[in-house]
Amino acid sequence: MIFVFHGDNQIKLREEFLQLKKEYDESRFWEKELSLLPSYLSSPSLFSAGKKELIAIEDPKLEELGEIQSAKTEKDVVLLFSRRLSGRDIAKLKGMRIATFWEDVPKNVFPFLDALAAKEKGAAIVAMRSLIRAGADPDFLLKMVGWQLRNLIRVRGGATAGISPYVIKKFEKFTKNWSTGDLRQAISLLLVEDLRQKKGKKTPLEFLVNKLTQSLSS
Numbered sequence: 080m081i082f083v084f085h086g087d088n089q090i091k092l093r094e095e096f097l098q099l100k101k102e103y104d105e106s107r108f109w110e111k112e113l114s115l116l117p118s119y120l121s122s123p124s125l126f127s128a129g130k131k132e133l134i135a136i137e138d139p140k141l142e143e144l145g146e147i148q149s150a151k152t153e154k155d156v157v158l159l160f161s162r163r164l165s166g167r168d169i170a171k172l173k174g175m176r177i178a179t180f181w182e183d184v185p186k187n188v189f190p191f192l193d194a195l196a197a198k199e200k201g202a203a204i205v206a207m208r209s210l211i212r213a214g215a216d217p218d219f220l221l222k223m224v225g226w227q228l229r230n231l232i233r234v235r236g237g238a239t240a241g242i243s244p245y246v247i248k249k250f251e252k253f254t255k256n257w258s259t260g261d262l263r264q265a266i267s268l269l270l271v272e273d274l275r276q277k278k279g280k281k282t283p284l285e286f287l288v289n290k291l292t293q294s295l296s297s
Contacts, residue, residue, distance in 0.1 A: 080156075081157075081158065081175040082155070082157040082158065082176050083157075083158045083164075083172055083176065084158065084178050085164045085180070086160075086181055087181060087182045088180040088181055089161060092180040096157065103130075103133040103155070105133070106134075106135065107134060107135070108136070108137065109135065109136045113144075113147070114143070116136075116146075116150075116156075119134075119154075120147070120150045120152035120154050120156070121150050121152055131155070133155050134154055134155070138161055144158075144172070163179065165233075166233070169240045170240070184226070188223055190202075190206045191203060191206035191207050191210055191220070192223060192226075195224060195288060195292060196250070197252075197253060198292045199292070200289065203288050203292055207284060208285075221269070224288075230242070230246070230250055231262060232262055232266075234247055234254055235262065268287065268290060269287075
């Protein structure tokens, strides 16, 4: 069996990996060339006969996984990715058991995110102010805005693997409010803001929300 762990929530991913390791007698990280792994998987171990063994691989290159997929082995493999894979990437991992680890989004953030995605400026700003008054970190809200925009891009592009049908249906309505140019400009705004923050300069979140709920590409 080959497991695939990927997603934005790396803390939860690592916790699940630790739980998976407990199901095996032996586990190890593969630190040699990936091309050498198929022969190791297919050869019996002299020192661990009858024991369950798990091999973990950090951020492997997808194009190098072909021989591993076809290898005949009693050993299991877990691929640990430090990012969320795209729908196209996931389509290449046929026959693998894939687990996606999403960021935990507090329920009270969704009214703000949904108003932003619907380009309802007034509702988005009211919801944002309410969250900040309740103690929400503006930097966290900005991160969630990026998460929402990435979901819009995924649904618009048809890369919906791992997204629930309910969420897909909701985002399909939102994508009608965003042209390709709008989404491109929105991501550009967030990247610029990320650079500003790294230099110790921050744009007020309300200003960004005001910009994002306009037609950016016009």
